[in-house]
Amino acid sequence: MLKMMKEDVDVVFEQDPSARSYFEVILTYSGLHAIWSHRIAHALYKKKLFFLARAVSQVSRFFTGVEIHPAAKIGRRFFIDHGMGVVIGETCEIGDDVTVFQGVTLGGTGKEKGKRHPTIKNHALIATGAKVLGSITVGEYSKIGAGSVVLKEVPDHSTVVGIPGRVVIQNGKRVDQDLNHCDLPDPVADRFKDLEAELTKLREEMKQLKKGTSDHDNKVVQYANEAKRNV
Template identity: 45%
Template sequence: MLDFKNNSSLTCKASPRSSPVSFKKSLFQLLKSEWQTVKEHNPSIQNGLEMLLCYPGFHALILHRGAHWLYRRNLFLLARLISTLNRFLTGIEIHPGAMIGERVFIAHGLGVVIGETAIVGDGTLIYQGVTLGGTGKEKEKRHPTLGKNVVVGPGAKVLGNIEIGDNVYIGTESVVLRNVPENSLAIGIPARIVYSPFGTEIGLSRELQPDLEAQTIKYLFERIKELEAQIESLKAEVNASSIEIKEDVTRKSNLLIEEFLDGAGI
């Protein structure tokens, strides 16, 4: 269940949802799913041998599956050794305790860091330079939980024990510190939530990934128009008040002149 208490800008109520990570598949089935995911969503791959030898995101997930399997059986040192080897070979650091769902795709991958208690939902797309880390304030669950079909843009940072809903897009270089509801955008430093009509299936489809720059410019343009309208309204009110004051001064001046001419004197 998403907790929106930490985000005063949200008024919607959280609704319960299923776990973002599939637990029913075997290790072999997960590896097969990853193989198919990379083939489907990376058009530059020429053949299976190239993918097997030359794609660090795929290598990182394979090694993590093995490390996580050992970690769940309390073989912590061996699991950590594999994760260290993973970082050395791929430039991707995934703690063996992190829970990663199926059909997850790490694009490019260099500089990706995923913490021990992080949960990455099925169908998530993670670009290079992403950090799913902690803030140093929590003790137990201290890393984020990502829902299904989340897209985390290059260089984005998702920090702390927060929940990211299904079908969320986190913009490039954004820093997310609060919960994000499903079917929405989170952009900026710190990230602000922008609702969008994505529907319910974003997945890895490039066609449905928003043009963040265009949307930001559009939002700023609309905001400028609103402010200009407010300024014009204030000008009209000020002008109306000035006219009333001038008319009142003129009327009082005329009244004083009339009284003087009628003999009231000084």
């Protein structure tokens, strides 16, 4: 347990450049407090002390703003940046070295029974405000862009953005963890740009057709006037 707690603190220094000292991190990082509280709640849950587990979970939620169901399975070196508004559902499974930002929801899509929450594999990153819903899997080293809503499986080494989430990068190579939230691919905006370009092209073609028709009409009138004069 002490080794895992030290790993949880060390990963804060790896992921957050504003972390200055162990004293500061241990006393002031709500994401870290939420993880430690969950480890206690999860241990109680496995011993079938369900009420105590939920009580610890709710007290943690009150103080940290992070809601993690005691039954959720979370691996080592899990990092919650800022943490406020993070929700992790009952049947959620999270691997090692996963990072999530504030406002992330790992939830279900309805009242179905059984496995109804996501599985997040090792080294995945889920950015601010993203929603991953249903019994789906987010692959290793994959990234979910800020504000995305993911409803389908995400392969390994992929980047997903948009509503609904679309895979925009999948190259089979390791994706670095430094996701630039301000410079994400936007497939919807790209599609609008393509449509705008196509519309501009069609307008130019219409102008050319109108010009050709006008020239033809002028020639017809000119021929008619010459014919009248000859008559």
